[in-house]
Amino acid sequence: MSGPLLALAGIGKAYGGGRRWWPPGQRAAATRVVADVDLDIRAGDAVGLVGESGSGKTTLARIAAGLLPPTEGRLHWCGQALHRLSPAERAAYRRGVQYVFQNPQTALNPRRRLAAILDDTLRGLTTLDRDGRRARLREMAAQCGVDRALLGRFAHQLSGGQAQRVAIVRALLGAPRLVILDEPVSALDVSLQAQILALLADLRRRHGLAYLFISHDLAVVERLCETIAVMREGRIIEQGARGDVLGQPQHDYTRRLLAAVPRMAPVG
Amino acid sequence: MSMAVTGSPASAAGLLRLRRHPGALAGLGLLALVLLPALAAPLLPLPDPTLTAPAGRMQPALSAGHLLGTDHLGRDLLSRLLWGARASIAVGALATLIAALVGGLLGLAAAWLGRLLDGVVMRGVDVLMAFPYLLLALAIVAALGPGLGNAMLAIAVANVPFFARAMRGAALDIRHQDYIAAARLAGHGEPAILAREVLPNLAPTLLLLMTTTLGWMVLETAGLSFLGLGAQPPAADLGSMLGEGREFLTTYPRVAVLPGLLILLLVVGINLLGDGLRDLLDPRWSPPRPAAPAQVSPSRAADSRAPQTHEHDPTPPLLTVRDLGVDVSGPEGPLPAVAGVDFHLRPGERVALVGESGCGKTLTALALLRLLPAGVSQRGDVRLRGRTLMGLSAAVLRDLRGRRIAYVPQEPLTALDPLFRVGAQLREARRAHGEEAAYTTQALVRMVGLEQVPGLLRRFPHELSGGQRQRVAIALALAHGPDLLIADEATTALDVTVQREILQLLRRLCDEQGRALLFVSHDLALVAALCERVLVMYAGRIVEDAPLSALLRRPAHPYTAALLGATPELGRPDKALAVLTGEPPAPGAQLTGCRFAHRCPRVQRVCRGDEPALTDHGDGRRVRCLFPLEDPA
Structure with missing residues (x-):
């Protein structure tokens, strides 16, 4: 397949701006958090999305995952506009895009055991029977380095690194083609961050996954992604191949962002 | 109530942990003290609570056939107390159930379906809440006529807004949690999400509300009966007994004090148990440890x-x-x-x-x-x-x-007082030690580079950006040099x-x-x-x-080396990151020898012996390792 797996065309999201009931006919002021975003994610491609907090990265990611309806623009899955998909294609999109949240502790229901959460995910995304689900869970847990003894626990009984691994297991259970990673290592210490980054690179190779990787950390994005998009105030101000964006940044903001990254060298 | 308990996945463990929760145990004990005899009342050899005997009025306690004596009409006080408690508890519990069911459904629907329904339900709730709630109950009883059943209905209706509001808030909070989004991504429909993700997280809140309200409703039933709008003679609940006994408070205090005491026990017991249940149903709860002062x-x-x-x-x-x-x-x-x-x-x-x-x-x-x-x-x-x-x-x-020594905190939004303007906070910091501060407010503002921000001193912390707030926090720390x-x-x-x-x-x-x-x-x-x-x-x-x-x-x-090696560096995407296996030990973990030994790539047998000391390594360096890395040169 040559076209992009997921294409975002003219995506915008505004809050407010509805018609007011009084005075009649007037519109409330709208807040645009994402505007005019065009972004293609090809199969197997890793796209990094960087920008400061409040720049609209997470909103855009949630739109791409279908968790939030955009107020403008269209999503295309395998070349088809989302609203034109047949129910079967829609289910494929549903299965095909998964999400890893920044804070794994809030992304796992605190009152359910991890095994139950993961089994539910399998039931929702696959037609496997009980044994099939168990086998699939065992396989993915092994690939993600999750000790199966942990699955009988609750999320709060896990460390941050373990919980994020479980969240990655959950995202991969349905054999997705695109995984959206929303600051998946920002809450982790550097030694655990290195573990998770290695895991993500390995899983991508093994399953041919595409990533939309959101981070404020340019060095992390540079490691994992071939394409980088820089977001500011809801717009993508620069996107391109990793070497171009980081090597010859066109936009002044990208240059400032690059200059601000702390270097591992003594100053002065 | 019991359904909610068994419905929660943590219930079995929770009930096991009951022994470790003194508050819940005390509540359970108090409740059992009242509840068990009340439930057993039909089986006990008690005289008919409505049987009057004018000749035997106001018999003292422990008189023949009347363990607690009789009231002003010669009725057996113990029998009336137990039957009255039954009535009070039944009415309170039923009213709570009705209010929780109706209010909970309304609140959940408002939160989940949102938009128009939310507006309509919540404005209706606002209207009901605008009435003093006893007045509302009185108006309902006035319309329906006095009687225990109508009083129950009135109390239930008067409490529906309370439940609707609380459950809407709790459900809205859950609705925005990441695990709800994750369940949507797993392809589950709304009914499954409500049943599996929302209700287990909502149930403890509802249960807690119900137990605290139950005590309150027993009180309210008593209140209405006390006013003569609830239980009608000759039947009695605790409230009407209190009302009747009031006339004899100075001469025969027992007649009023006993039902009052029973109400007290009941309400305190229910509230203690409710607090305990909330803790026990939360898998994250662990028994509190005695905290020594610092x-x-x-x-x-x-x-x-x-x-x-x-x-x-x-x-x-x-x-x-x-x-x-x-x-x-x-x-x-x-x-x-x-x-x-x-x-x-x-x-x-x-x-x-x-x-x-x-x-x-x-x-x-x-x-x-x-x-x-x-x-x-x-x-x-x-x-x-x-x-x-x-x-x-x-x-x-x-x-x-x-x-x-001064301290600059991590999150200036929580370190600055949201209710005071920046100027007031700077002034307060400068005055803190009862002497002239080292710098004037203007000098502090200049030092942290905020002199260009128009009207800075008149602003509140939330009107500043994160970086500006951190600068203000630094200025506060610098005030006394x-x-x-x-x-x-x-x-x-x-x-x-x-x-x-x-x-x-x-x-x-x-x-x-x-x-x-x-x-x-x-x-x-x-x-x-x-x-x-x-x-x-x-x-x-x-x-x-x-x-x-x-x-x-x-x-x-080796740990420093691993930290350096694990940090990604911009411009070196191909740098092989050193991946340390495992995680740091928990505080107080029983480790012998070097605390890093179980993750160390250079570990030797001797490392697990005595813990190495922080020793001089030349050039003003110290290192706590038996085999420090040598100069690569």
Whole structure:
């Protein structure tokens, strides 16, 4: 397949701006958090999305995952506009895009055991029977380095690194083609961050996954992604191949962002 | 109620933990004291509670056939109390169930379906809540006529808004949780999400509301009956008994006091049990441990030895820390979270305290200020310009903090008071020590580079950006010109571009004014832009102390090397990241030998023997390792 797996065309999201009931006919002021975003994610491609907090990265990611309806623009899955998909294609999109949240502790229901959460995910995304689900869970847990003894626990009984691994297991259970990673290592210490980054690179190779990787950390994005998009105030101000964006940044903001990254060298 | 308990996945474990919750046990006991006899009333050999015997009125307690005596119509008091309690409890429980069911459904629907329904339901609730609630109940009873059933209905209706509102709030909160989004991504429909994700998280809130309301409703039923609108003679509930007994309060207090006492027991018991259930249904709850107040005990070796290096240092140290230890309370007594921390800071020196979360760096920083929370104790000695801070009175310490040592917190939004303008907070900081501050407000604003912000002093913290807020927090810390600034992850919450500005500001403030800085951070790359010397902490110990450039060029401790190797660097995407396996040990983990041994790539058998000491490694470096990495050259 040559076209992009997921294409975002003219995506915008505004809050407010509805018609007011009084005075009649007037519109409330709208807040645009994402505007005019065009972004293609090809199969197997890793796209990094960087920008400061409040720049609209997470909103855009949630739109791409279908968790939030955009107020403008269209999503295309395998070349088809989302609203034109047949129910079967829609289910494929549903299965095909998964999400890893920044804070794994809030992304796992605190009152359910991890095994139950993961089994539910399998039931929702696959037609496997009980044994099939168990086998699939065992396989993915092994690939993600999750000790199966942990699955009988609750999320709060896990460390941050373990919980994020479980969240990655959950995202991969349905054999997705695109995984959206929303600051998946920002809450982790550097030694655990290195573990998770290695895991993500390995899983991508093994399953041919595409990533939309959101981070404020340019060095992390540079490691994992071939394409980088820089977001500011809801717009993508620069996107391109990793070497171009980081090597010859066109936009002044990208240059400032690059200059601000702390270097591992003594100053002065 | 019982359905909600068994419906929760944590119920079995929760009920097992009941024994460890004294409040819930006490509540259960009180409730059983009233409930069991009331439930057993039909089986007990009690006289008919409505049987009057004018000849035997106001019999004293323990008279023949009447254990608690009789009332003004000669009816058996014990029998009336038990049957009355049955009526009160039944009415209260039924009213609670109805209110919870109707209110809960309304609230859930409003939160989940949103928009128009939310508006309509919540405005209706607002209207109902605008009436004093007893008035509402009175109006309903007035319309339906007095009687226990109508009173119950009135109380239920009057409480529906309360449930609707609380459940809407709780459901809205859950609705925005990431795990709901995750369930949607797993392809589940709304009914499945409501049943599996929302209700288990909502049930404890509802249960708690129901138990607290149950007590309240028993009271309200009693209130209506007391006013003569509830139970009608000759039947009685506790409230109407109280009402009848009121006339004889001075002559025969027993008749009114006993039902009153019963109501008290019932309500207190229900509330205690409710609080307990909320805890027990939460899998995150663990029994509270007795918290000792923050303590300080002098070090065994307080004055016996100086830190090993810097002995021939020309400048006297500003801050000397010797054998500092911090114990946090664990389930089986205190756990050493920090131990044997030795270092000192010279005037004007910028030193970083680096380590991963949980390694004890924040505890160490707080211990320097003697600001540890209750339940955490510290050992060892901290000296500021040769004067020990241990054993100083709270008043003297307060005077030192802010004046000689100041603290810059991680999250300025929570460190600044949201209700006061920036100007007022700066003024307060300048006045804090009852003497003239080192700088004027204007000078402080200039020092932190905020003089260009229009109307800064009139603004509230929320009207500033994150970087501006952190600058204000720094200005507050500088007000009295302290000799030492302790900054705990002071730039972690900020964006990279802002982060850099704050680092530059801190650096300039220390350089120009000869101020020492202890910068606590998890990020070695940040530290590289600011500090001259680095203390690396791991599992509560300082494992390496070295000048920054030497540390970056050739780390001596394998942990430092791993930290450096695991940090991604911009412009080096192909740098192979050193991946440490495993996770740091928990505080108080039973480890012999080196605390890093189980993750160390260079571990030898001898490493698991005695814990290595922090020893001199030449060039002003110290390292806690038996096999430090050698110079690659």
